[in-house]
Structures are given as structure tokens and as C-alpha cells.
Amino acid sequence: MKDRFNLYRFASPATFYPLAGRMIPWFAAFAALFGLAGLYLGMLVAPTDFQQGEGYRIIFIHVPASWMSMFIYLVMAFWAAIGLAFNTRLSGMMAQALAPTGALMAFLSLWTGALWGKPMWGAWWVWDARLTSELILLFLYIGYMALVAAIDDPRRADKAGGLLLLVGVVNIPIIYFSVQWWNTLHQGSSVNLTKSSMAVTMLWGMLLMAFCFWSYAIAVALARVRSILLERERHTDWVKAELLGVGDGERA
Amino acid sequence: MLAAEQLACVRGERRLFANVGFRLDGGELLYLQGRNGAGKTSLLRMLIGLLPPEAGQILWRGQDIHEQIDEYRAELCYLGHHNAIKEELTPLENLLLSARLADETLSEDDALDALEQVGLAGREDLACKYLSQGQKRRVALARLVKERRALWVLDEPFVALDVAAVAWLAGIISGHLQRGGLAVMTTHQPVDIPAGTVRELRLG
Amino acid sequence: MLKIIAAVIGRDLKLALRRQADIVSALFFFIIVVSLFPLGVGPEPDLLRKLAPGVLWVAALLATMLSLPRLFADDHRDGTLEQLALAPHPLGLAVTGKVFAHWLVSGLPLALLAPVLGLQFDLPTDALLVLTGSLLLGTPALSGIGAIGAALTLGLRGGGILLSLLVLPLYIPVLIFGAGAVDATVAGLGGEGHLSLLAALTFAALGFAPWASAAALKIALE
């Protein structure tokens, strides 16, 4: 019973808003810390890759960005499911706060993929299964954001967006599978990435960068969800108290 | 039979009403009144189970309507401010189709009879797009003639009707109440319903 | 259960037949788009044979998109959608009926017309057969997935463009296997594998899509 109570307490916007505010600096600090450590290992310490030369160092942002782009979509779908099942106010806002960061991650993944592909495969873009799926994932993000932006009523936007996310998450494996199949049929195995055994420093560099991206995404999403919360709940007493409280603090 | 408890409605970010409740039994009619934008239509949409209430619940025969939604809807007849008729179809086709889609049996004779009652005799085979606004409304209202479901929810049923049609509709509703039916309706111009107990609920 | 599906199919077909202009214009769009390609890329038969599966399938996809915005919009405007939602049976059944009816007036004619257009691209007979088969198998999935998009964008500003933005990425697997089947036949590899995957996609879409659409419609009706 006590757990239940706590869960509800944190799910209530009035508690969550200040909590998020306190959490943001921590995640920002983690992001900076992991980022610096990861860059140090990846850019300064790690040796070159004997097949790909120094160009492989793009991996330290390409792979974390791709992971995050997929992970964020899954997290959004998770919030969507929670929101549709339990009708919690916060879930839809969380999904909306995550979407732009997820889309940026997908874009970064494509951008760095292109910059990696040019020296390795000799082309900015190849219809490789992974790049193609990533492109479709970017379309899914854009579709979600466009749908949510087109609906005026925030509650309807949450629900419709959530439904779209669930439909998308069911489709992602199907899309990935079909694209991969299509790719192998058309291209043979000509553009497989070289799978060199990775040095331990490289692996650590990549993991640290992944943690950096992860903390970064959380910090940005929390900040964004705070604006959405204020906007949505601006007629409630807690927002009024919160705003006036902040005002007092500034004057003091 | 129908009870609403502590209903609250929020549209967009405006709180339209809160703590609205009523009870309605067989043979009773509830007039829903209030200025424009007070939430009359929203309350009706809550009663028919399309709009989940922000707070509170609606009970039908003592049980929450969302726990028995198909059974509840089998006893519910709703007439919105859209006529729910297809312009390309004739009045007769419209009537038969809406009965079929609502899972009711309506014979062609009964349908013709109903159309005759609403004064559309001779126009059964004319596509509805050639009818006037009032005539289209009558096609929609013709559904009520053979309607035997217990609860009628009517959104502004008297709009666009002439005096004779208003009297006719009042008679139809009276008949429904006399059979022990319930009715909830919104209206700007209160019309005398000769039979049944009339309750009023004012929003805003 | 079947009664209500049949009733909705019957109603939508009757309505579509009284408004034939819609069906005919989607078909003409299909014909024109397909016929434009040879003018754009040149008349070499080898090139056209290679392009044909993709061109015909993409054109079929776009032609399907054309009729999607009206799938629920008319019923929404005149209030019949509300009545369907209030009927004492699950809304998903009514949507299933609407999806079938949409396929009968959009997907089926496209599939029947496609072999004639395939001749323009110098496709061999077996490829023409597979083309028709793949469209027959795949277009129901297009109607089903499209219904989800149509329901989500119901009543929104710029709904048509938004609808394509939402639905086209979800159409990609259907496109890949549909065009792939024809492609494989042209290449002499046999398209059975593609066709069975396409059938699986369609079954999954027809089982899942009406219920997702019904949920979206309920959100739109609130």
C-alpha cells in the first residue's frame, strides 16, 4: 500500500515538477563527465583501427546516437502504453518531451553514418539496411511530432500520439526485418561493416559516450517536460504557488 | 434507473462544470438547460459513453455504464445535432440502414409507416440531398417512431421543426414516457410534454 | 458479428456506387502516374522492365492514399460515425467492414487494372500474373494500415498531408514484399516467398488495424 502511495505521489505533476528541477543538474553533470571521459579515451588514448584508419573514431558518436534514437522511441512507446492503460497525465507529456531529442539522435545517427560511409564505402548514402531503417525511424519521429502538433486539445494529442507510438513500435521490427531482407536481396554482402575485434579502450570509450548521450537525453527531456507541465497545468494551484514561490526567491 | 454522480467536465483547459448529479427513473424526462458553452452537449456525450468524465460516474440500473457498455448501448438511443443520415441515400434506405447498423429489426412496412408519420410520404425514394433542412431532420426523427429502447438521449430535437412537427415530436416523447421510458434532452425552447414527470437540470 | 460487418460493407459500397467519381479519379491517377514514368526515364524496354514493379507498386500506394482521408471524414461530418460508435457491438467490427469496403473500391480495381499497365512496361506474362496477385494480396494491408492513419488524423487541419506522413513509413514492408515478388519473377527467381510474406503481413494488418483504428476513432469522438 505504501509503495502504491509513493508511486502516485511521484506521478503527480505537483511533486514531479520540483523533483525534475533538482534532477536536471545531476544528469547534466553526468553527461559532461561521461562525455569528457569518453572523448578522452576515444579521441586521445584509443589506437587506430587497422582496417579503417582514424575514420573509425566516428563510431564514438555514431553508435551511441543510433542506440539512443532507438532506445528513446521504445521509452516513448512505454510511456504511451502507461498513459493509455492508466490514464496518467504525466505519461503523454514525457513522450512529447522525449520526441525532439529522439529525432535529433536519429538525425545525428544518419549524419555521422553518411560521414562515415563516404570514406569507407565511397558514397555518402548507401541503401544499407541499418541506414534505411534509421531513416524510417526518423520519419516515424517526425510523424509523431507532426500529429501531436496538429491536435489542439492536449489530452486528445496525448492519446492519439500514444496510439501512433504503439502502432509504430509494433511495426519497427517488421520494417527492420523487411528492409534487411530487401537489402540482402539487392546488394549481396558488399557493404557489410568490417567487424574488427575491438580494443578494450575503444569499447570503454563507446560505453562512456553512450552513458553521456543517455544522461544528456534525460536532462534535456526533463527540462522540456517541465515547460510542458507548466503550460498544461497553468490554472492549477500548485503552478501558481510554484511560480509565486520562485518569484519570492528571486526578490530575496 | 439512470443516475449521475459528481460529474465534472474539462474541455481543453476550461472546466465546464463540476459536481453535477441527477437521478432519473422510468417515465421521467430530464430537461438539460444552460447558456451556450455551458457543457450541455458534453454532458450528453458523457451520458452516451463517448466522453469519459473527468470525475464522477454514471450508473445505469445501478452499475457503471463503462462496465456494461454494450448492454447499456443496446438500451440507448441517441440523436445528436447531426442528423446521421446519408445525403446520397433515400429516406427509406437511411432508416433501414441505421436500424441494421444499430442491430435492430425494422421491416420495410414499419419504416414506410414511420416516414408517413413524419410527413415524408411520397418522398421515400428521393435522395436526401434534395430534401430541405427540416425534412432531413424529420428523416432523423423518424427513427424514434418505432424506437422501443429504454433511454432516449436527444440533443436539441426541436431545432429546424415547424409548429406541427414540434407537437408531433412532443407526442412521440410522451408516448415513450408513458411506456415507462426515460429521456434526457437539451433544448433552448422548453416544449410542453403532456405526459411523464419533467425534471430540470441547469448547467453554468 | 458477420451481420454487422456485412451491413457496413453493403452501406459503403452503395454509397461508393452513388459517387463513382471518387473511384474513377483514383484509378485515373494510378494510370496517369504509371504512364508518366516511361516519359521521364526513356522508352528502353530493359530499363522499363526493371522499373515496372517499383513504379506500379508506388503508384498503387499513392492512389490508395488519395481515397483514405474520406474513409471516416464523411461519416464523421454527418454524424453516422457517432451512431456506429454507439451501436451495441464493438466499433472494431464496423471498422473491419469499412476497411473491406475501402479495399473493394480502391485496392481491387487497382489490382485488376495493373496487368494492363504492366504491358506498357513490357512485363512478361508470369510477371503480370504475379503483379496482380501481389496487389490482390497486399492492398488489403494498405487499406487496413491506412485506416489507422485516417482515424488518427480525423478532423485535423491539413489532415491529408499529415495522413501520408504517418502512413507511408508504415507501408514500406508491403511495398518491399509486393514489388519484390514481381521483381523476383522478372529475374526468374520465383516470387512465392515474397507472396507468402505479403499474405502474412495482410493477415496481421487486417487483424490488428481495425481495432487500433477503432481506438483512434474513439479518441477523435471524445
Added chain:
Amino acid sequence: MIYWNSFGDFIAMGGYGFYVWGSFGLTVAIMAIEPVLVGRRLKNTQARLKRQLRAESRKETA
């Protein structure tokens, strides 16, 4: 410990400088701009709502 011999080598990235720095540059730029935009949006929202609140309370007391 450090792999590079000179700063020039580090910048050149064994001939891949353009690709590597193109990737890192845009990533860093995006990760710098996005938080600024989000933070500004939060500040603006807070300020705007506070203004509205003040206007409302003034109306009530008047």
C-alpha cells in the same frame, strides 16, 4: 598513454579529419544548442505565466 604524436596529427585524423570533425562538430553543436533552446523555453514559459498570474491577481484585488 596518449596515442597522438602532435596536435597536427590529431587534427588531421590520418586524412579523415573532415569526416571525423564534421561528425563531432555537428554533434557538439546540436548538444550545445538544444539545451539552450529548451532552457530558454522553460524560462520564457515561467516568465509569461508569472506575468499572467500577476495580471489576474491585480484584477481580483481591484
